[in-house]
Each structure stands twice: as C-alpha cells, then as structure tokens.
Amino acid sequence: MDIALRAAFAFGFLFLLTRVVGRRELTSLEPFDLVLLIVVGDLVQQGITQSDYSLTGLVIAVSVMALLTVLVSWASYRFPRLRPVLDGEPLVIMRDGEPVEQNLKRERVTLAEVEAEARVQQIASLSEIRWAVLETNGQISFLVDKP
Numbered sequence: 001m002d003i004a005l006r007a008a009f010a011f012g013f014l015f016l017l018t019r020v021v022g023r024r025e026l027t028s029l030e031p032f033d034l035v036l037l038i039v040v041g042d043l044v045q046q047g048i049t050q051s052d053y054s055l056t057g058l059v060i061a062v063s064v065m066a067l068l069t070v071l072v073s074w075a076s077y078r079f080p081r082l083r084p085v086l087d088g089e090p091l092v093i094m095r096d097g098e099p100v101e102q103n104l105k106r107e108r109v110t111l112a113e114v115e116a117e118a119r120v121q122q123i124a125s126l127s128e129i130r131w132a133v134l135e136t137n138g139q140i141s142f143l144v145d146k147p
Contacts, residue, residue, distance in 0.1 A: 007064035014039060015072070036069065087136055094132035097125075107134055118142060 014035050076086040083089075093103050099111055114132060117140045123129060131143040 003060045004064045007061045008068060010039065011065055011068040036065065039065065090136060090141075091134045092131060093134050093140070094126065094129050097127040097129055099126075103134070109134065114140065 015032060072086055076083050091103050091107060093100055093107070093109060093114060099114070104111065104114075115126060118126060118129065118132075121142055123142055123144055128144045129142055130145050131141075133141045133143075135141055
C-alpha cells in the first residue's frame with residue numbers, strides 16, 4: 001500500500017510540475033506524457049519503490065501511474081469544466097499581425113520563436129498573420145489572411 005501511495009503522490013506532483021513548466025518547454029509530446037514516460041522508466045530502479053526491487057512493487061507503482069493517467073483523461077472527457085485545468089487552453093499570442101506581449105511573456109515565447117515557426121509554415125511576414133495560437137501541445141497554429 002505504501003508503494004501505491006507514493007506513486008499517487010508522485011503522479012500529482014509531476015502533473016502540477018508540468019503545468020508550471022509550460023507548453024513550449026516540451027513540445028514534441030504533451031509535457032505530462034513526456035515526464036510520465038521518464039518517471040515510469042525510473043520506477044523500476046528507485047524513487048517510488050525505494051528499496052523494494054520486487055516485481056510486485058514495480059507492477060503496483062506502474063499500475064497506479066497508469067490508472068491515474070486514465071482517470072485524469074476520463075475526468076477531462078466527462079467533466080468539461082475541468083478541461084482547462086487538466087489539459088490547458090490554447091493561448092492567442094498574435095492578433096492581426098501584432099504580438100500579444102502579455103501572453104508571450106506568460107509562456108516565455110520570444111517573437112523570434114514565433115517568426116521561426118511562421119517561416120516553417122511558409123508565412124513570409126508576421127503582418128500576414130490574423131491569429132497565432134499556442135496550442136495545448138506546445139505547437140503554434142497560424143491563421144493567415146489570404147491575398
């Protein structure tokens with residue numbers, strides 16, 4: 001039971017940590033997913049299982065982490081009001097070709113990063129951008145004015 005409680009505590013701590021770290025820090029996967037993968041690997045060796053090197057300890061710890069992941073996903077699906085807390089919300093970082101400085105600062109995204117992503121998406125000038133949105137997975141989506 002001690003292993004399950006420690007795994008549940010670690011899950012909550014890591015969930016909170018990934019929300020604080022921000023979206024742009026870990027863009028290839030959802031931040032929580034990436035950290036969860038790292039933690040599950042570490043569960044085999046130490047941390048939650050401490051000196052319990054048994055297969056039972058491993059199964060309990062990984063099962064608790066997996067169960068809590070499914071529970072958070074289910075809660076996000078079942079209770080729409082929880083979605084902003086559990087999944088985050090997209091954030092407008094540019095509007096009508098102008099940066100929204102407050103949102104850029106909040107997510108620690110520089111204008112140079114926005115420009116680089118715009119070039120990758122074949123956008124020649126920031127003035128073409130109607131909206132730039134930092135999605136919950138860390139990617140930037142652009143809506144541009146068509147000539």
